[in-house]
Amino acid sequence: MLHNMDFQERINEQIDENRSFIETDPYRLGYHLMPPVGLLNDPNGLIQFQGVFHVFFQWNPFETKHGRKFWGHYTSEDLIHWTLEPVALMPDSWYDKNGCYSGSAIEHEGTMYLFYTGNVKDENDVRSSYQSLAISEDGMNFEKKGPVLHLPEGYTPHFRDPKVWKEEDHWLMVLGAQNDQEQGEAVLARSPNLMDWEFIGPIAGSGMNSLGDFGYMWECPDLFQLDGTDVLIVCPQGLKAQGDDYQNLYQAGYFLGDFDPTEAEYTHGSFEEFDRGFDFYAPQTMLDEKGRRLLIGWMGITDDAEQNQPTIDSNWIHALTIPRVLEIKDGKLIQTAVPELQKLRGRSAEYEVVLEAGDAFSEEINACSEILIDFKNTAAGKVELEIRNDIRISYKDNRFVVERYQFSGTEREQRAFALDQLTGLQIFLDHSSMEIFINGGEEVFTCRYFPDPEDNTIALQAEKKMTLDIHHWPLNGGGSITF
Known part of the structure; x- marks a missing residue:
């Protein structure tokens, strides 16, 4: 298995070898985050840490297909000028050797904590998943601490995408999951110290809160309070199209409701799609130092059509959305572009x-x-x-x-x-x-x-x-x- 330095050197070589014709691609984006080479998908670990915005992302730097994922890393001081940093997480450990999958970032006592899903497949392609931790004092150099939550009973290894936040004197983690009946759920775990995690159980999913069958897997959950309402973001897989709704292969949407952290219960209303477009998935939010709830999504989706995108000829594919500010007005979630983008206006x-x-x-x-x-x-x-x-x-x-x-x-x-x-x-x-x-x-x-x-x-x-x-x-x- 390659070590970190070997991986980073190979990635740097890949970027340099492709730089000249990637930069001349007429479809290269001007102000959106995209991979310097290879494939980008989910945004991860959105955080403003020590005054700097960090956007991590799922990245396969070696090909334009979904394979072994790294955590790429961008930083910015103003949300419009971005710098690519060295890779934050590499699939170089026994618990993540087939991919460092999606997750989140939090700050605690001056330290950044990254929570992510380690993906492992054996020689028979049988999957295992481990909710894992890495920490950093400077937001640049990360030390892996290994798995902190193992797969609980009653769930398949499709158990991933931890989003962590603090609730009074303890920490909570919401994850996307598939239960043994192959139904999608958002599930909860609790910790007093960010290291020792206790699995609590589902808070939403098929057959709960008046939902019927609602997909075979829920990915990329996010739970937060916004203007007095608790918002649960999920990405259900397996929803059938209903008229104009659910037209993409996978959906990204949200529930508005009321979360009781003491009882670990979430009551909610109907599922609403976040974005009506062709290419939107895996959104994640963060709270910035101004108190704004910001969202960035993957401007893409995994389906058969993605391999027809012409940028593959230049050895790159996909991008992230512009940052959006979230608010709730008259019982509806509103998204607006961050005002910082006005500085780009001519x-x-x-x-x-x-x-x-x-x-x-x-x-x-x-x-x-x-x-x-x-x-x-x-x-x-x-x-x-x-x-x-x-x-x-x-x-x-x-x-x-x-x-x-x-x-x-x-x-x-x-x-x-x-x-x-x-x-x-x-x-x-x-x-x-x-x-x-x-x-x-x-x-x-x-x-x-x-x-x-x-x-x-x-x-x-x-x-x-x-x-x-x-x-x-x-x-x-x-x-x-x-x-």
């Missing part, structure tokens, strides 16, 4: 546009852009926005639809949902990604897309007369991420 272009029936407004934009559209009378008829001759956004009869070319580049696909009214859009475009914040973050839509790199046109058309305001800023993303 010179503003502002328009008051009056469209007659059938008219179209078009503009050349930067491939990295922020677009604000204020609609004033959308009830008058259909609105359609086309971006770079690839993405088509439309709203009519209280239905919001986004359509794109599939990654194969031949067929088109769409996602849609009901929306009572459309008042405004905030759209963050990058060279091959789009994040739409609808009605101030009431809904969010995230996707990757791969248009003609030379086509930077947006066009807006209305079915009936309409007046609207458009603001556009180029975003100066170049140089925001240092490898």
Whole structure:
């Protein structure tokens, strides 16, 4: 088995060997976190530690497929300029030799604690999982302490993704799990000292809180209080599509409810999807020093189509979303882009546009852009926005639809949902990604897309007369991420 230094040297060589043609890839993103080479997936260990933001991530630096995972590591002081650090966790121990899977970070008495799932497979491909700990005094150099929680009875080895937080005088850990009946659950463990953990049991899952069958596995749980409400994030696998809902292979969503830490019980309402887009999974949150609850998600998903993404030709795949601020307003979870991103704005272009029936407004934009559209009378008829001759956004009869070319580049696909009214859009475009914040973050839509790199046109058309305001800023993303 390779030692840490051998792994890091191989990774550095891999980055350097691929740097020249990765940097010339027209689909390389300007202000989103992505792998310097290889495959990126779940964000891990989000934390602001000693004033510095740390974003760890699942990373296979040696190929663009899901294989043996490391914890990659980015740092930032302002959430917009990021530096790639040496790998934080490597699969070099008996309890994580097939992958350092997802987890979380906390600070306690000046020390950073990383909790993660060690993945192990034997010669017959039989899986074992170990909830493991590593610690750091400086947020850069990590010492593994080994497993702190073993697989409890009644569960399969699909038991992972520990998220840890403090509750009064003890620590709690929520994990994603599959029970022996192959049903997904969010389960809880408790510790007085971060080292000795007692398994408590499930707090949500299939057959609980009026849920019926709700998937065969729940991944990436996160439990926190927000504006007086307890929010449980989970990623259920195995949900069947229901109308417009659950259209992706795996889902990412949340429950709003009430968590009783004394009784270890969570009562909640219905499951709501976090993001209506094609490419969003494994979100994780953190509390920053300003008291904001920030979220970052994986701007991708594991399915057959991911291997059709053209960036594979440049030996990289996937990215993370921009950081989002979470709030609850009128009983609904709202997501907005962190205001720090405004520092990337270039010179503003502002328009008051009056469209007659059938008219179209078009503009050349930067491939990295922020677009604000204020609609004033959308009830008058259909609105359609086309971006770079690839993405088509439309709203009519209280239905919001986004359509794109599939990654194969031949067929088109769409996602849609009901929306009572459309008042405004905030759209963050990058060279091959789009994040739409609808009605101030009431809904969010995230996707990757791969248009003609030379086509930077947006066009807006209305079915009936309409007046609207458009603001556009180029975003100066170049140089925001240092490898």
